[in-house]
Amino acid sequence: MQEQESRTTSYATLAAGPDFRHELEIKRSRFITVLRRADSEEAARDLVAGLRREFHDARHHCSAFVLGPDRDIQRSNDDGEPSGTAGLPMLEAILKRETVPGVTDLSDVSAIVARYFGGILLGAGGLVRAYSESVSAALERATLVRRRRLRICEASVPHSAAGRLENDLRAAGFVMAETSYTDQHTVLRMAIPDDPADLSAATERMLSFTAGTVELIAGGTEWIDVPLP
Known part of the structure; x- marks a missing residue:
């Protein structure tokens, strides 16, 4: 609502x-x-x-x-x-x-x-x-936080590669949302500003980190807590 x-x-x-x-x-x-x-x-x-x-x-x-x-x-x-x-x-x-x-x-x-x-x-x-x-x-x-309405994007990666990729994304400054799992994959969820330029930059970064093997799929928006600046 x-x-x-x-x-x-x-x-x-x-x-x-x-x-x-x-x-x-x-x-x-x-x-x-x-x-x-x-x-x-x-x-x-x-x-x-x-x-x-x-x-x-x-x-x-x-x-x-x-x-x-x-x-x-x-x-x-x-x-x-x-x-x-x-x-x-x-x-x-x-x-x-x-x-x-x-x-x-x-x-x-x-x-x-x-x-x-x-x-x-x-x-x-x-x-x-x-x-x-x-x-x-x-x-x-x-303790206060900033609540931001962000676009949630998903990337499905093999379990063995998920930990390193998540660390790389966090180190690059991306906000990570809740992770989920399937039998074969870990589904990483990134919270990105709802702007085409930010989505494009995130997509390029994902391709760079995974040598073009992982696709970033944009979903809906959610309210996400992030630290105050």
Whole structure:
């Protein structure tokens, strides 16, 4: 669905893996931020539900999430804090996070802040700063990747030649997708920018590495994680 509806070909997101957690203490209140990569509203809301159970004794479970390559799904919830003092500052922290200098394209991110009240009122301004800082500090420490929509191309090679060829392709800077196997062959999958010039260059490189014996077959596009530059 994303490929059909969006012209975006690249955006930043959290690295796949376990939730990322970070805690701040501000005037005796504990602010526990949990970040999760989520590609649907259902996944984002599952995080909220799970943390309500885990931090069942926290006074507030405020949330914000941004979804989609175009960041067209944005939600936030103050969960009992004064209106506009929690969810919205959290949302803005995600939207304003620079993933490279001058670029704010972070998406598919769900953030929850569980607050344990410390007995000292922070006031509206203090709450805005606390929730914003909590998410910003967590994002600064989290591992981010770039998610790119790339053309997947396949090359079938004998099992005995696959390891060396894959190493050569990686050394040449190609992004490798998931490998598959048949009885006689290893199917290497390369993720290439969806551009005729890049596809032509990859085809020539494959022919060069294999003395013209292996054909590169272009398939569809997929979203692939690559390291941030």
